[in-house]
Amino acid sequence: MRGRPTIFNEEQLIEKAQKVFWEKGFNATSLEDLLQAMQIGSGSFYNTFKGGKKEVFSKAVQLRRRGLSDFKKELMQSESPIDLIKDFFRSLAQTDRYTHLLGCLIVNTIIEMTFVDDTFEDEAVSVLKEMEQLYIWAIAKAQQEGKMKNQTSPEILGRYLVTFWSGFNVIRRMYPDNEVLKTQIEMQLSILN
Incomplete structure (x- = not known):
């Protein structure tokens, strides 16, 4: 039955x-x-x-x-992927308090699962590394097309953006205020000029 x-x-x-x-x-x-x-x-x-x-x-x-895969498709089709990345970060200063307090599931998982569960930690780390590769690709493209003055290695800048993302998901919990976050985001994004 x-x-x-x-x-x-x-x-x-x-x-x-x-x-x-x-x-x-x-x-x-x-x-x-x-x-x-x-x-x-x-x-x-x-x-x-x-x-x-x-x-x-x-x-x-x-x-x-x-969700990252969908963002990748958008980036690959964009005329200016570096601007799309900047727009993504800027959009974070338009979200509500609850969203700020949640942070990022992937970053939260890495923090919670390090030394606890290697499988979950590795899954989350691989998502951030995929994001890093997208950043590297977009930065290299912008540099080659003359859309960025900063000629620091795309790998270093890609890692910088992952560091920014990870840290941002802590500071948005400390200051879930869009005006405060907007200023922080613009300061961090200035490295991509």
């Missing part, structure tokens, strides 16, 4: 779980938190996610990777 048919979309469940992980982190998120957010019972949860909470967390991280 077959059980009840699945009547939910797995990606939607992952999105709901991702919000909980983003707020609380992996360790502080309980199964009850996930079930409540996903609005499913434990039987359905384990039938869908045989690896339990770890599988759901891994899929939540991969969902962020897909």
